[in-house]
Amino acid sequence: MMQTLSPRHIKTEESLRVGVASGWYSTKVSGTFVSGPHDSEADCLRRIAEISPPPVKKR
Template identity: 70%
Template sequence: MQILSPRQVKTDEAVRLGVESGWYAIKVSGTFVSGPHESEADCRRKIDEIHPPLTKKR
């Protein structure tokens, strides 16, 4: 399973990378997986859709 985390790409960096500014779900390697999202909360929801949190078995 890959670990994804939210990352904000601001306007100056977005121009340099050739992407829209916003929040992106990224791999540890820095590869963009999903985005741009309007907010960090939206990005985290998408990360949870891609990889649902583990639930403990009883």
Template identity: 75%
Template sequence: MQNLSPRHVRTEESLRLGVEAGWYSTKVSGTFVSGPHPTEAACRTRIDEIDPPPAKKKR
């Protein structure tokens, strides 16, 4: 299980990092895992595909 979160990279920062501006899924360390995505919702959808939330246990 990875702990991924969405992160928005603005144009100024994208030029410094050498990536496109947009939403990226990132690890806790700051490493980009996927992206750029056009919206935060699209990024969260991709995070759920890469690292699905834990299934609820049935009792």
């Protein structure tokens, strides 16, 4: 089963604390970064769709 990924924006203050560049990241429910940084939420959502496409409905 695929993990559900969510977009998350990391601001400059948090990026300095966690040691990543600021921007949009796709994250697991646990908070683990999967991809990023992305320039916008839309870019992040496109990457999430590539990584974790919606399930194909069976007939």
